[in-house]
Amino acid sequence: MTKTTVRVGQVGAGFIGQMHSLAFNNAGFSQRQPSIAANLVALADRSVEAREAAASRYGWSATYGDWTDVLKQDLGLFINAGPNDLHFDPTIGAAQAGIPVFCEKPLASSAGVAHELWKAVAATGVEHRCAFMHRFIPAVQYARELIASGELGEIRHFRSRFLMDMVGPDGEITWRFDRGRSGAGAIGDLGSHHIDLARFLVGEVTEVSALTQTWTVDPSNRITDVNDDSFIAIGRLANGATASFEASRVAAAHALSGEFEIDGTKGSISWKMERLNELVIRRPGGGPSTQMVTRSGDPLEGFWLPGGVQGSHPVGWNECFAHQAHDMLALAAGTSTGSVAATFEDGYRVAEIVDTIEEAAHERKMLPVVFKS
Ligand SMILES: NC(=O)c1ccc[n+]([C@@H]2O[C@H](COP(=O)([O-])OP(=O)(O)OC[C@H]3O[C@@H](n4cnc5c(N)ncnc54)[C@H](O)[C@@H]3O)[C@@H](O)[C@H]2O)c1
CATH class of the missing domain: 3.30.360.10 (Dihydrodipicolinate Reductase; domain 2)
Incomplete structure (x- = not known):
């Protein structure tokens, strides 16, 4: 059985950044076919302690203090798990580099900024999803x-x-x-x-x-x-x-x-x-x-x-995040058969x-x- 692998980059190693690290790892154990897994390539967080702890616990290959270094890597998916005021620039940067993007909620700190972000990302043609995990x-x-x-x-x-x-x-x-x-x-x-x-x-x-x-x-x-x-x-x-x-x-x-x-x-x-x-x-x-x-x-x-x-x-909250991660990995890899994500x-x-x-x-x-x- 072959497993497709998606190279993932992320900004944010705080509460939800850890949850996504766990969930994107777990998604690789789904029984869904075609099988798909995340390769956690690059993580940015301005806190050295947070990024090093996340790397050693969840297996991120490289960590950076500056998110622009994550976008320099060869990636198939970018996750934005930063605070609301950090959703805009890294997400647009990733999309403009041709990388599918997954961004935490709320999409931005105001409707005006969220609209600008949506339009800029949609114009690039990459897949984009927002983390309303209840779905x-x-x-x-x-x-x-x-x-x-x-x-x-x-x-x-x-x-x-x-x-x-x-x-x-x-x-x-x-x-x-x-x-x-x-x-x-x-x-x-x-x-x-x-x-x-x-x-x-x-x-x-x-x-x-x-x-x-x-x-x-x-x-x-x-x-x-x-x-x-x-x-x-x-x-x-x-x-x-x-x-x-x-x-x-x-x-x-x-x-x-x-x-x-x-x-x-x-x-x-x-x-x-x-x-x-x-x-x-x-x-x-x-x-x-x-x-x-x-x-x-x-x-x-x-x-x-x-x-x-x-x-x-x-199942619990943890597994539901992995359901969401699997959906995003399939979109990024082009193997999705239908996504309910926002x-x-x-x-x-x-x-x-x-x-x-x-x-x-x-x-x-x-x-x-x-x-x-
Ligand atoms: N989907 C959900 O159920 C859910 C749950 C919690 C949080 N969230 C969302 O996730 C996002 C993050 O929330 P959180 O609770 O993880 O916050 P947090 O404060 O725990 O973590 C944010 C991390 O971002 C890092 N950071 C801040 N500015 C940075 C910068 N310029 N460059 C690099 N790293 C930077 C911080 O050091 C911190 O580690 C928010 O948008 C929040 O609304 C979603």
């Missing part, structure tokens, strides 16, 4: 199948909640809280995942209204313009369904709680990150029933091990919705989301 959770893909097949009838409501605690133990905060570096706070960091989910599962967001709140102050006084700690938005989707999105990064008791519910005329579904293999399904006249999305024939079943007489087993156009559209939510909260109005082509 690679088997239960989420199953939810999408149920909706697309009409099993739930016409969709009337989407609602979601994403709660975390992102303030350090002594109140210290990171670049994510800095409007100048990150753009929006909880809306862009957490809400963007669920905004993309609403679009992926039901349809485009057409209008929004919102409340935002900020409590956090930087104890060191270095970050003076702290972005939103939490938001609640209501909106409408293209099919007329109502939508609600709530997220907070200061919900102290929540390590990570993410959930969505969707109601249709024939059925309802609900899902929680903490029980990510399960989809709860309700039908009129009946109570909730829990469906484990691990059965033979379910989305991504057999990805790791053959399903069947030995049963099918649950493109940079999706990344731009989510950024436009994020900015409109901020503006609506500021103006205390319901605002239409106006997308640029």
